[in-house]
Amino acid sequence: MTFHDLFPILFFLCLLTLFALPLGEFMAKVFNGKRTFLTRIVGPVERVLYRVFGVNEKEEMSWKTYAFSLIIFNAIGIMGLFILQLIQGWLPFNPQKFGAVRWDTALNAAISFVTNTNWQSYSGEMTMSYFTQMAGLTVQNFLSAAVGLSSVIALIRGFIRRTAETIGNFWVDLTRSLLYVLLPLTIIWAIVLSSQGVVQTLRPSIHARTLEGREQVIALGPTASQVAIKQLGTNGGGFFNTNSAHPFESPTPLTDFMEVFGLMLLPVSLPLTFGAMLNKRRQGWAIFASMMALFLIGLAVTLWSEFQGNPILERIGIHNGINMEGKEVRFGVIHSILFAQSTTAVASGAVNSMHDSLMPLSGLVLIFNMAIGEVIFGGVGVGLIGMIIYAILTMFLAGLMIGRTPEFIGKKLEPYEMMMSVIAVLSPAVTMLLMASIAISTKIGLSSLSNAGPHGLSEVLYAYASSANNNGSAFAGLNANTLFYNLTTSFAMLVGRFSTIFPALAISGSLAKKQIIPVSTGTFPTTNMLFVMMLVGVVIVVGALTFFPALTLGPLLEHLLVQIGKTF
Template structure:
């Protein structure tokens, strides 16, 4: 580890914390549906959408109606994208003449982008036309991200409202987030990327001659526009197969830094927005503090392991840290930081191959996702996932003080606790179940590149990434098969919506309750004790649930490595 590496990490954290409040205030404005300076230009567009769709944005919806509209919206988008991918060969804007995508890959990809996972079983520049990239995939990057933020707003209203029967309007939330947050930022963001060398063109490729006289054909396309929303919306689908390790997606250290910041910036802002929504910004800062403790712990372990390198290579006389699978223009510190950022959020973009990390260095990105992607987390999904853990933590705290647990003025009773447990239990049930299945079936065992613990880690990582709606890959699993495309597609859908529906039920239940002022018997939920309890509950649940699988995978791999054993 180097001083320069730690400076990069602290600069990143410092900028992120400085942006939390201003971004949170903008989000709070959208949460309340108030007018912004952008309404002068985009207000007519918003009203036009409502009129065209026959929507009354001021009409509140019950949690059931909110959930039904959200599910139908996403189901239609899935079918729409599936059709585009299957018909790609006869549709326009296909300069390289790619054929339609196979049925199982189209299902996997459509599900992946609908659920904000953006898992890719294909090479983007060798499979997808410009139309498929722009209309089939990029549109999901906006709408799946907007859906996540809208759902977070719905849960915020559940905590903030008193004796209410509704939690907002899904269509209004999605429209406002897209028009007044994601779209304007992405326009500026894309221009910055273009200025730094990221292509934005309708051309399919360009022929070049290298300095050695070798002729090459380089894939091009509308990269900058997709890259911007890919990061800001914590989507992660790369235009190119190498993702953010490709110089056309991530040319230099500056773009690498702003990409990492853009992955986290909305998630951190939502913590402050939650504090504003419930009338106590200290609640938001307490959540952000717990998130940052988990994040910094993960960065420290990953950076330490990658900087330490592989002892087997050291014995062969190859000194230094682990640079396998990393870009030399980023180095170990920036690669380790990026890996933790992208898996702490549900982004999935990568600037290094996680399969080439050391065993424990690769375990932290895996564990981040197994915690439910709540360490900052995906846009919207991170904060509402974290609040599910907060409900369990305050329930435990209530047992400690011998009173009915309360959180931000709302009594947490049996219904909310049961729904929170249901939502949280979905993740390990699907991850471990599908991993076990794939570890014994021939179709599953045909996928891993490696044998032994590392091969098991490749399977475990794939289903963890899919269910957690992250989309990053260990890069050692051959997943473009009917078996993995189908099973991962199902896992992504269940991992997204089987958590959302119980969460919305909690929002509806809380909104109907009265507000109770804090008393001497209430457990304080803004101080260090509360932050420690939150971190402890998250680690205990994650550790107890996934420790056996981690012991079979990365931990066993690490023990083999320090003994000099190779698979």
């Protein structure tokens, strides 16, 4: 690793922060209902939609109504997408004549896309018609991100309001997320991507005769429009099976830059939106700093581990033992790792390399990023929710240490908030470990593995870390398109999504009712270095206590065995 390798990463992170600043402020304005530079164009459309929906913009909801609207909306989304996949054979835009998707695969995909996980047990170019990709999957790419965004805005309102019964209007937040934030960004991204060779067409596959005279069938499709939102909405469900490693999803260094930048952009901006909405920008930066610290720690370990190379490969004659298995030449080791670290940190799940073939310690960090609950920036909206919940836990611990009633941003934290926070932190973790134990102790679970030894355990851990925390990337050697994995990962995805969103809305409802406590000399400051260190410490300690036994038996053990040249 040289400066030449590290400079692009430095440049990337600086540029990202630079863009996050105005975007964070912009989103705060949008969700506060203030005028922005887009209001002139989007405003009329917004008002027409409210009239069509029968929504009164000024009418607000209690947290229960908000949560109820959200769940009904998602239930309809799951049903709609499920049915669409079953009847795609009769629908238009299906030049490859794909028939109905198998029911368990279809159910898995429906839940997966609605919960912003985008775990894919199917292979895009061999399963889904262009119509399903557009009118089904692309739609949920947008909607799931918008739902995540709405949820975190509702949570933030809980901190702002005093003695209030309502936390906003779900339909208004949803519409604003789509019209002001997601659609404009997506259109820009889609145009840049297609200028580089990402395909965007409704024509059928091409039959070519190669230079050596072989037959080659090249799958096409409306890809750029889906890849753009797949990156920006932290969805990650590829149009093609190999996602952003496929040359038609990311053909050049510029598309790679746009895609990794796009997948980080909204999650990185949201802590700043948080600060702006509270009118306590230092608070936003404190959360941002905690997330960035966790991101950099993980990035350092993955880069180090991958640049070490594989000693077994070196012995059999590969130059420096560089591990290019499952990586593309145009990205190389450095950009594959930056993408892998980013995609697991922000709950995207898009990949530009095959994670199953990464070095064991890289795999360990990726699993850890997901397992702690996707709070290192995290998925659009839900990532910040997760971190705010960790902050509530941190303030509770701080309160215990100094012997005062814990409070956070002027709101007193009581047993109800603590209970909800613990539910949110523990549910995905318990689900992940429980499901993984079932999978590795049953024949039906083990028969899907493609690698033996500790790496097999890593495949299973990765699958449930990814699904229970709504990431969606995979150690793809695991054949997940079986009844067992389709159903268990579906369950994990539902738990992961709603055990984050419901407690968040409940906390918001409870906080909104409370008075705001004025800052006094006894208030524990939450905008300084000490707070950042404590928050980072709590995340790492909770994660380490929960997952290190499992991670030791999987990736850590494999790392040690690879060092002494043991294979399975």
